[in-house]
Each structure stands twice: as structure tokens, then as C-alpha cells.
Amino acid sequence: MLTPRTEDELAEMIRETNAPLRIQGGGTRGFDPGTADEVLTTSGLSGLELYEPGALTLVVKAGTPVAEVEAVLAAENQRLAFEPMDHRRLLGTSGEPTIGGVVAANVSGPRRVQAGACRDSLIGVRFVDGNGTVLKNGGRVMKNVTGYDLVKLACGSYGTLGVLTEVSFKVLPKNEATAVILINGQSARKAVQTMSKALASPYEITGAAYTPSGLDGHPVTMLRLEGFAASVTYRAEALTKALGDVGEIHIETDPERTKAGWEWVRDVHSLSDVAGDLWRISVKPSDAPDVLEAIDPKAYLLDWGGGLIWARMPSGTDVRQKMQGIGGHATCLQGRASRFHPQPETLATLSAGLRAKFDPKGILNPGVMA
């Protein structure tokens, strides 16, 4: 295992090798290891570089544990707006999630619908490409259009274009209060309609999820409101009124319970003890019920108002085949199917072209995203 301690050391290691490397942060996603034998871990590149709460700016080394980042922010009553999930329980992995791993996989949680994805909070990166060249893009300011946006390109590239060494974020204040509107007994189709209606209201929904079997085994639609206490109370009432007759409604405002509830959604706990292949499917929210009918999963969870489907499938099911004609794309996180949805020819050619430029030796996570 290679454990560079500095960016320069990392660059030298990459310059000097022709052997494929498996790039690892905390290793908590544990799937799709690619074909490389040698592991390169970023765990030695850890620590806070800069934090200015008054400017909402955080710069950290890529190998820093997510927990450490969250603790530093929490001390100033701030947070990563995009609510990254913890994959460990769902995937049955161990290890310590790193912030670089979050960026490399563009991991984004329920607040995606309102606050954006990881890529939307990310404002700067430093990384070492497959030539062993140290590169930087973006910076520490939240408005920056100077040159091409390689920050976005690096985010979600799974270590195939470079090894991240430092990442910068726009962070946000934590909210004072939370209310969750829980609606019992809806069908998936009804729930998506309800979530669409809520998301189209001016009440700033920061989470819209649905499970066909909640903690007590019954279907629950969950809508989250965050903000100052009085405002949350007002919006919870106004939204309930606007939703009209959707069935039995309960409003939960207990801080511990709302937090636990959304972690349950964020980390997809309801699927962790179910056997079968694991799929993550991106669709137009209103198509979600049709996709569910087409694929008929053993268990599932809808997040992002229906735009994100997590599904457990009988092993070996070709979800992409079943989704045909509906639209969207599917990622296989556990199972034999190829991990990523095949891309149209032009995009595949462009992507391969980019990869060849950033990693001409083909040593960064070969087999991943291929």
C-alpha cells in the first residue's frame, strides 16, 4: 500500500510508476475496485488548511475524515450543505469515510433538492493527474469563472482523472429548527405527486422522501422544513394546508428524532438488511412510479422527491433493460451488472478522450468508470 504524506510525495510516486493504482480514501464504498492490485491511500494527506466561518469557506486535505470535517464545522454551527451519506451500513463496509472520497463520488444526500449536490458546494480542488503533475482549479472563493471548471469535472470522477489532495467548499450555517411532515399510507404514485406539490410550493422543502415500509412497516412520505423556529412552524402549517387531503398527517419537530429520521433516509438504512443487488436510479421524479412498476424491486426508497430511487433487486436483474423507454440512468452498486450506465457514443468518446489526457499511462483506477 502506498501512503504518500505530502502532495509532492504523491506526485513523485505517480511519476515514477507505470503500475496501475487503486486510489482509496476511506475505502467505505468498497465496491468496484477496478483491476489494479496496488492500493494508494490518501489517508496520509489529512488536516484542515483553512476555515473562515464568516466567509463560509473551508479548505481541507482530501484524506481528512468526514467526521472530522463535520466536527470542525459544527463547532461554528455550520455544515456541509449537501449532507453526504455514510455508505458503511448499506454496503456492509468498514473504514473511515474521507472528504476526498465524498468528492470523488459526488456523494450528495436528501438536501440535494434544495442545497445542491456535492459538486455545487465544491469551489476548489488540487489534485495530481496520471502524469504526476500537480494541478489546481477553482480556489477558495464561491464565485469564480476563471478558465474551465475542472472542479466539476474532478467531482464524481472516481479518482480516474487524478488523485485529489485538497478540496475547498462553500459551507452553510446550520438551521435552528427542523420540522418533518409525515404522511402515512400513500402509494408511491400518490407520494410522488405529494412531494412534487410540496417542492413546487414556496416553503423551501429541504428533503422529500418516501418509503413503502417505514419504521412501523407502513408507507410514509416525509417532507422536511428547516430554518428559524418561528418560520419552520409557520411553513409546516402553511404546507399542510396547501397539500390538502393527503391522508393522515403527523408533524415531528423533536430535534433528535428528525435528525435520526433523515439519517435513516440519507444512509438508506431500510435497504441495508435486504439481500440482492443494489441499484441507484436517477429519473425524472414523475417517472419514478413507472420505473418501480417496471423493475418491481424487493425493497426500495425514494429520495429527492422521487428523482432518486434506491432499489434492492433479485440478483442478476438487468434494471437498465427494464427501464428502457422511460428515461433516466441506473448505477449498480452491488451486483454483477456493469457499475455505470452505458453512455451514448459521443459522450463515451469525449470521456475516454479526457481520461487519456489526464491519465495517459492508464494507471489511475483502471477498470473503474469504464
Added chain:
Amino acid sequence: MEMPTPNSRILERKSRIVARLLTVLPADAVIHEEVETRAYECDALTAYKCPPLCAVLPASTEEVSAVLKICHEEGVPVVPRGSGTSLAGGALPTADSVILGVARMNEVLETDYDNRFIRVQTGRTNLSVTGAVEMDGFFYAPDPSSQLACAIAGNIAMNSGGAHCLKYGVTTNNLLGVKMVLMDGTVTEIGGAYLDSAGYDLLGLICGSEGQLGVVTEATLRILPKPEGARPVLMGFDSNEVAGACVSDIIKAGVLPVAIEFMDRPVIRATETFANAGYPDCEALLIVEVEGSEAEIDEQLGLIMEIARKHNPVELRESKSAEESAAIWLGRKSAFGAMGQINDYMCLDGTIPVSQLPYVLRRIGEMSKDYGLDVGNVFHAGDGNMHPLILFDANKPGDLETCEAFGAEILRLCVEVGGCLTGEHGVGIEKRDLMVDQFAPDDLEVQMKVKDVFDPKWLLNPSKVFPLEASEARRAH
């Protein structure tokens, strides 16, 4: 500003190229008479002008593709154009280039409220996107001040921002998908009505690439429900330092205003003369706007004013009505016009870390004396995106050059304190040669390699963004 010498082999072939373009476009869509091409000789950076070889105005993605195929075969550079409001010279032609304007492509193709997106042709203006959905309670969030004129095409190419991006983000945060034509005529779609992409984030890469990777013909944009209401508070301070500290305290307190706008004394005075907005005569002025229901607005503004009071404001004026809100915004909205009344101006757009605000403003003041040119500052303080407006006299020999040198020094200062050259206007030709101050050679090289992948012959808007020296080898073939 230096531009590459036009390729004489292309100039000689003008009639042949025009004739070929006329085989795929109607006659009125190919503009080649010299008097008419002048309409395309510049964008909003009017100090630089050059009529193109010709301009084409395709009406569909297919026509765009046909045009690009021909230009690709003929080896003719193409400069995409939306509405020509770029302040960076992004749409400035060269004499040997074809301007490809998308202005005729301005249809709404699809609106979907259940999934909260709109799909438009990119020639559509920014404001008319909101116009298409506002009667149903929605809006398109990025709102550049030029929104009445600028097109979604240019917004995507420049990753444009606006006054409300502190809360809603800039174009890239609100763009879901595009249809794009590559230089060889290949039509491709990237992204769609989904919240994430399969594979690399090519959409994020396209956004802000200044028309150098492809011609974007359609866009899927996120639309948002309109807030119940919005109201600003105006506060005046007797120093930039104090105003800067107040901004930082507001942000730290956990309120997230939709906008925090900052104006300094020269701009306050200019707008007072021009628009009579009733602003206090003070060193620094902030306009902070929040959204929500009446009660929510009251609560947030209350908190903000409490913070402001701790900084001893010389004026604190909370808007209580739509009229009062309009009055507070009046001066800010007419700031550019007001400065323009005094003289010609150059508008810079560097971003700095918010904590550096007082220092940078002081340095700009000092430089202003050194260069003998007045400067006013009006900007988005919440995100550190500055807009220094340098006044100069275009008719006075040497003034433009002095102004440019002054501007360059301000932008270098922005980089030096940890910021960047441009926060929302783009590099274009204006900041091209300063790129070496922000990027190491390797950082520029890797960006040019990205262009190599999308446009191997470097025909799309080739003499922009990168210093001419740096791109020389790639452009000359």
C-alpha cells in the same frame, strides 16, 4: 489588446465559404455584406471591434450542425454568439471568423412543473425564461443585471451570476442539461431532467467554457417556486472596514440573505446625482435582502438589523412596502448607468475572500490616486464578487491604456489575496493575458488539453480565454 493576424487563406475564400453556407441556410440567415457584418463587430466590451468574415443566424440545431460541418471542413474559426452582452469580449469576432448567432432560436420547448424544469432554445433571453413560467408561480433563479437582453446561450457559456446567487447559486447550479453541437457538426445531449449525471460531469465542464467546447442550442433549466415575498434593509456605515465586518457577522449568524450588495462612496454619490434614490452620504452602504412570508421577513430583518446596530450604522432603513423596496434598490440598479453618466467606464469582476474586503478597497483607493483615474465599487458582498468601475475618457489618447493597466493591477491584487480574476463575466479577451497570474503553466495546459478533446482543430472561439502565446501552437495549423 492583441488579436491573431487573420488567416489570409480564409479571407481569400470568403465568397466560396459564404456560398457553401447559403446551401444550408436561407439567404436572410447569412450576413456577409460589409455594412451588415458591422452589427456583429463587438459585444458589450466596445473598446474592441472587428467585423467578422460573415455572420449566420441558424433557426434549428440541424442548421447549426450543418454550418459547423462546413466551417470544420473549411477550417474556418467560429465565434458563437448569444445577445452580445459579454463584458469580456467573449463574442468578439476576428476578421477570418464566422459569427454563429443563436438569436433566432428562442422557443420554449417544454415546461414541466411537476418536475420543475423548463427546456428552451438557447437564444431565448434570460428574463423571458422567467417570463414563461412566472404566471404559474415559478422563476429561473440566475438573474444577471443584463437579463432583459442576455441569452441563456451566453449565460451558460459564461456561467453567469446575478444579485441573488448567494442563495440560489449561479448558472451551473441551475442547469440540468444541454443539447450541444460539436465543432465537427456532431449533435449530442448532456444531462437531462435529472439531478445528477451518469459518468463525468461534462455539463459542469461545458458551463463556463466560453463557447470553446461546443455550440449549445438547447438547455434544460431548473425552475423554482417564487418565494412568498422579499424585502431589503439599507444600512450606511462610515467605513468600509465596518461594513465588511457587518457582512461577515450577518453570514455567521446563520441568516442566509438572498442578496448582500455593497456600494462605496463614489458610487453612492454618482447614483444620488443620477437617480436620487435618497441614499445617505456615507462611506459604505449595504443592501441586504431576505425572502419568505411577512412574518419570516420581519424575523430575519430584525436579526440582521440587530447585528447592524452593533456596528453603529449612520443609517438603517428597513423597507416596509413594495414602494420602499423599490426605492432602496433604485440606486443599486442604476449604479452602472450613473457611473456611465460621469464618463466611460470599465467594469471589473474579480472575486476576493470576503475577509479581504477592507484591505482590497483601501489598496484600490491608493491605486486610483497613482493612476489618476477615479474608481467606484459596487458588488455582491456576500460572495466577494467585486465590480470596481474605473472611469476613463475614451476620447482622450492613452486613457484606455492607463485604465487597462489599472484594471490589471486590481485583478492581480484579487488573485494575490486568494481570489480570482473573474467571478461572473468570464475571461474572453479582456483577462486572457492575466491568466498566467492566476494559473501555473501546467494548470493552463490541462485546460487546453480539455479543449483538444472537444475541438481538436481549435476552431471554436480560438483566441479567447488562454493567453495567445500559450495557445499559439494549437491555433496555428
